[in-house]
Amino acid sequence: MSLVDQRDAAPVLRVVPYTFAQAYGYAPAGVWTAPYALRLAGVPGRGGIVTALGWQVVLAAAPxxxxxxxxxxxxxxxxxxxxxxxxxxxxxxxxxxxxxx
Structure with a gap:
């Protein structure tokens, strides 16, 4: 069963792979999620202060x-x-x- 068909999955985790398949004509090879990060201070790659927020970043990908x-x-x-x-x-x-x- 694909993630799109799993009724108990979070809505965003169903919408992202569905939209991917509609846009590209094939299902993603995987779907990943991570908390949205907000940089409070510093420069990317050089350290600083980062905090996770209540939002998610969801990625669907295929080779x-x-x-x-x-x-x-x-x-x-x-x-x-x-x-x-x-x-x-x-x-x-x-x-x-x-x-x-």
Whole structure:
């Protein structure tokens, strides 16, 4: 049984894989969740103070064979990002503000 069909799963954990399948034509290989983090002080990658909030970040993903990473958001459906990956990581840096590091 897929996560979409599990009636006892949290609604967001059912909506995200369903929307992924509708958008891309196939089910995600996995669905992950983590608490939303808010940086109170410091610089990413250099330490600081971070706290978890009551919101969740939910990610659905599936592998591709063409070297492209496609990132989308339920909150900004028309603002997707495609990144060509190379052996050293991303070769593109013009991410929408919601996807920027």
């Amino acid at each position: 591709r064979s063409d070297g492209i990473l496609r990132i989308g958001s339920l909150n900004r459906p028309g603002d997707a990002l495609e990144v060509l990956l190379d052996a050293h990581g991303s070769t593109r840096r013009d991410a929408p503000t919601w996807a920027a590091p």
